[in-house]
Amino acid sequence: MSDVPKPTLRPEWTALQDHRADVMLHPDLRELFAADPGRAERYTVRVGDLHIDYSKHLINDETLALLQELATATDVFGLRDAMFRGERINVTENRAVLHTALRAPRDAVIEVDGENVVPRVHAVLDKMSAFADRVRSGEWTGHTGRRIRNVVNIGIGGSDLGPAMAYEALRPFTARDLTFRFVSNVDGADLHEAVRDLDPAETLFIVASKTFTTIETITNATSARSWLLAGLGGEEKAVARHFVALSTNAEKVTGFGIDPDNMFEFWDWVGGRYSFDSAIGLSLMVAIGPDRFRELLDGFRTVDKHFLNAPAESNAPLLLGLLGIWYDNFFDAQSHAVLPYSHYLSRFTAYLQQLDMESNGKSVDRDGHPVEWQTGPVVWGTPGTNGQHAYYQLLHQGTKLIPADLIGFARPVEELGDELAAQHDLLMANLFAQGQALAFGKTAEEVRAEGVPEEQVAHRTFRGNRPTTTVLAKGLTPSVLGQLIALYEHKVFVQGAVWNIDSFDQWGVELGKVLAKRVEPALTEGAAIPGLDASTASLVATYRSLRND
Numbered sequence: 001m002s003d004v005p006k007p008t009l010r011p012e013w014t015a016l017q018d019h020r021a022d023v024m025l026h027p028d029l030r031e032l033f034a035a036d037p038g039r040a041e042r043y044t045v046r047v048g049d050l051h052i053d054y055s056k057h058l059i060n061d062e063t064l065a066l067l068q069e070l071a072t073a074t075d076v077f078g079l080r081d082a083m084f085r086g087e088r089i090n091v092t093e094n095r096a097v098l099h100t101a102l103r104a105p106r107d108a109v110i111e112v113d114g115e116n117v118v119p120r121v122h123a124v125l126d127k128m129s130a131f132a133d134r135v136r137s138g139e140w141t142g143h144t145g146r147r148i149r150n151v152v153n154i155g156i157g158g159s160d161l162g163p164a165m166a167y168e169a170l171r172p173f174t175a176r177d178l179t180f181r182f183v184s185n186v187d188g189a190d191l192h193e194a195v196r197d198l199d200p201a202e203t204l205f206i207v208a209s210k211t212f213t214t215i216e217t218i219t220n221a222t223s224a225r226s227w228l229l230a231g232l233g234g235e236e237k238a239v240a241r242h243f244v245a246l247s248t249n250a251e252k253v254t255g256f257g258i259d260p261d262n263m264f265e266f267w268d269w270v271g272g273r274y275s276f277d278s279a280i281g282l283s284l285m286v287a288i289g290p291d292r293f294r295e296l297l298d299g300f301r302t303v304d305k306h307f308l309n310a311p312a313e314s315n316a317p318l319l320l321g322l323l324g325i326w327y328d329n330f331f332d333a334q335s336h337a338v339l340p341y342s343h344y345l346s347r348f349t350a351y352l353q354q355l356d357m358e359s360n361g362k363s364v365d366r367d368g369h370p371v372e373w374q375t376g377p378v379v380w381g382t383p384g385t386n387g388q389h390a391y392y393q394l395l396h397q398g399t400k401l402i403p404a405d406l407i408g409f410a411r412p413v414e415e416l417g418d419e420l421a422a423q424h425d426l427l428m429a430n431l432f433a434q435g436q437a438l439a440f441g442k443t444a445e446e447v448r449a450e451g452v453p454e455e456q457v458a459h460r461t462f463r464g465n466r467p468t469t470t471v472l473a474k475g476l477t478p479s480v481l482g483q484l485i486a487l488y489e490h491k492v493f494v495q496g497a498v499w500n501i502d503s504f505d506q507w508g509v510e511l512g513k514v515l516a517k518r519v520e521p522a523l524t525e526g527a528a529i530p531g532l533d534a535s536t537a538s539l540v541a542t543y544r545s546l547r548n549d
């Protein structure tokens, strides 16, 4: 580990501070657009099927040039190349970071410790494909010989959010004769609701856990096994037909009683939140079929190639990462909204929360020194137009600056039928209107000109200058979904590189896990916990007395 200069001490950082304090003290998008007729065209980048307009940002050419200089100074592309080469850039876990190898073509060569990992990736993909085909065709039967009609993915975090999000996103491409459920929460209600109307004889559980030690997943999988055995007469050998595992930990999988032949492997160089295109995608592959899954991987690869090869000025993940840094570090923005105008992307922002906040929610740098600069933002959002009738008020007129991504598609999915498809223009009109209103607002003069009484003018004025990126694509296909995810993966990477943090560890989730284990006996048995703080002790006592009432 070598000490890298703090980003804030770099002249490129100071130059951005000066630029903000001087040229961009009160940036005005109306003026910026008026002064530059080519702005919309120039500040648009195309990657694969994605059309990305970043013209409604509080930037000019100088801002972009200064941000690029910061990226150069912090060697973002150097770290990018190291990641793609398989170097151990996850320094605190001493691991390579190679989710990009999961979508590499069969003939690629990517080495970890001198071994080309690509053949192993494709061997697992082939095994997944064969299995998915058998389930989809009905050839894979349950213990009683009935075909599988229900697939329940049990996993949490990166072993849940990706497949659950993508299943929703790609519903029109899924086998509609199969039922898919996703169980993550250790709250027994989650499993209960997932299986209460299912027939165990027709149900396949996919237990997804990189470590196979995650307490929520193991607890739910154990309960699911009991449910299954209770429904199938208690015959242990039924488990082999109804449980498969996705994991890096063969020993624990076998210990749980799952046949190693029914385990789909991945590797420690795949981070949990970057694992959805590994074996962790099996439930999705069963849902959409192997060919569509490979289209998804192609989509990821399109953006990987772009991130590797596109020049800095038109490199979309780099640009989006740098724009985030502009607001985070130079405007004190605390959060970032992701607002998909697609019902099918209802879980997309939840997925991005883990991707972004678990990656960049760090307060020490790669050398372990406390950071003196803001790192990852709070990521949040729900699909439009619902959010418009809930929290957009704050986006438009609140005191906080919240940069937002608006994501929409030119075409609704085919199966909607004419009448529902006709609603699509209205949906997208809302997306465009929001971007417009956020950027350009409505001046007091414009409000007055409408005859609004003077005492209401201030209330009905919109200051505008709320930055957005608009991402458009023709339709939400597997490939487009892969492109979108890779875009955000690499954006998060860029930000972590500039901030000099390890975006690939997650030590911040450990303490709560340890404390939960310690507190549990106090709840179940009333055990005394030495050193328990007074507040928690009193809460535990109250809980027990309410429970035993």
Ligand code: F6P
Binding pocket: 156, 157, 158, 159, 208, 209, 210, 211, 212, 213, 214, 217, 272, 273, 358, 506, 509
């Ligand atoms: O607790 C956080 C975390 O480790 C995530 O990073 C991960 O995606 C999730 O838990 C699930 O872990 P596993 O796949 O090992 O069960």
